Amino acid sequence: MSKKVGVIGATGAVGIEMVKVLKDRNFPVGELHLFASERSAGKKLETPFGEIEVELFSVAAAKEMDFVFMAVSGDFAKEFAPQIATDDGAIVIDNSSAFRYDDAYPLVIPEINPEDAKKGRLIANPNCTTAILAVALFPLHKNFGVKRAIVSTYQATSGAGAEGMAELEAESKNYLAGKEVKNEFFAHPIPFNLIPHIDKFQENGYTKEEMKVTWETQKTFGEPDFKISCTAVRIPTFRAHAESCTIETEKPITPEEARKVLADAPGVKVVDDPEKLEYPMPLNATKQYDVEVGRIRKSLVFENGLDFFVCGDQLLKGAALNAVQIAELLV
Numbered sequence: 001m002s003k004k005v006g007v008i009g010a011t012g013a014v015g016i017e018m019v020k021v022l023k024d025r026n027f028p029v030g031e032l033h034l035f036a037s038e039r040s041a042g043k044k045l046e047t048p049f050g051e052i053e054v055e056l057f058s059v060a061a062a063k064e065m066d067f068v069f070m071a072v073s074g075d076f077a078k079e080f081a082p083q084i085a086t087d088d089g090a091i092v093i094d095n096s097s098a099f100r101y102d103d104a105y106p107l108v109i110p111e112i113n114p115e116d117a118k119k120g121r122l123i124a125n126p127n128c129t130t131a132i133l134a135v136a137l138f139p140l141h142k143n144f145g146v147k148r149a150i151v152s153t154y155q156a157t158s159g160a161g162a163e164g165m166a167e168l169e170a171e172s173k174n175y176l177a178g179k180e181v182k183n184e185f186f187a188h189p190i191p192f193n194l195i196p197h198i199d200k201f202q203e204n205g206y207t208k209e210e211m212k213v214t215w216e217t218q219k220t221f222g223e224p225d226f227k228i229s230c231t232a233v234r235i236p237t238f239r240a241h242a243e244s245c246t247i248e249t250e251k252p253i254t255p256e257e258a259r260k261v262l263a264d265a266p267g268v269k270v271v272d273d274p275e276k277l278e279y280p281m282p283l284n285a286t287k288q289y290d291v292e293v294g295r296i297r298k299s300l301v302f303e304n305g306l307d308f309f310v311c312g313d314q315l316l317k318g319a320a321l322n323a324v325q326i327a328e329l330l331v
């Protein structure tokens with residue numbers, strides 16, 4: 001049966017992808033409403049569903065929907081998502097971090113904990129970095145028992161929204177023209193740099209982005225004591241996050257066994273042929289649904305352990321695709 005679908009934040013980096021994914025995956029969209037603030041209300045957007053005029057967001061209009069995909073800020077979600085996800089309202093899938101760490105709300109990665117999607121009308125979509133790593137880490141954990149994981153990330157500017165990408169483009173041009181390079185959006189100039197600081201610093205010295213990887217892996221795996229730490233770094237790419245990961249496992253593990261498990265895992269594509277110069281990279285992972293995994297090798301540090309590299313489109317598996325996959329579980 002076709003559904004009334006609303007996308008709030010439809011003009012943003014995630015919202016634009018959400019509309020494309022709904023079409024691409026044949027989600028049963030009967031009516032599509034695109035909502036944003038007064039800045040964009042009235043604008044006409046070219047979408048795969050044809051030209052659609054952006055509507056000014058209101059709780060009343062959003063409650064008329066069957067499904068609402070929310071891609072605005074955490075503060076916005078905190079205020080409005082519970083007002084929309086009432087029994088007489090819509091099912092809300094929220095892309096912000098507002099509800100992810102609250103036990104009252106499910107946090108779902110369909111390849112990992114699809115059963116949790118039915119536990120509420122307001123469902124949290126995971127952090128992009130977490131989702132990309134988790135689809136590769138979970139099958140390894142199920143088969144070999146991951147005792148601990150240590151992660152470093154290489155995160156694209158679009159992970160910070162459309163303005164992040166715009167700053168990389170504009171300031172790279174300034175840099176190459178020998179002009180002053182400004183940083184209004186990032187903490188430091190981003191062109192030809194990398195910044196080991198994403199989101200706010202916490203009391204323990206990690207940033208919130210880094211703690212999201214820990215908290216959300218623990219919640220989606222259903223293992224509050226799962227040991228994982230992260231160093232999150234912003235780099236001057238436009239799109240797709242990369243992550244290097246080291247794991248220690250309970251059971252012995254070889255790269256060949258890991259490749260076999262990952263080749264059968266949903267949402268994962270093994271790209272691991274160094275002789276042919278094939279490994280995961282942002283330019284290849286961009287606009288792909290699957291997360292690429294490669295550079296799989298036996299750890300030199302742990303008796304039972306591996307090093308590997310993943311790369312995934314954080315606007316897709318890290319946001320829009322995962323959200324639509326959650327909705328698919330509910331139709």
Ligand SMILES: NC(=O)c1ccc[n+]([C@@H]2O[C@H](COP(=O)([O-])OP(=O)(O)OC[C@H]3O[C@@H](n4cnc5c(N)ncnc54)[C@H](OP(=O)(O)O)[C@@H]3O)[C@@H](O)[C@H]2O)c1
Pocket residue numbers: 008009010011012013014015035036037038039040041057070071072073074076095096097126127128158159160161162163314315318319
């Ligand atoms: N970027 C990523 O890779 C990524 C990945 C996972 C999760 N997320 C999360 O997804 C959310 C959206 O991120 P984004 O990167 O898409 O941000 P973005 O590019 O900055 O887009 C923000 C969107 O929110 C809309 N908006 C702002 N204030 C509004 C209001 N008062 N009422 C209605 N709409 C409003 C904006 O519309 P206007 O055109 O009217 O300003 C725009 O469409 C954030 O919570 C982010 O943390 C992002």
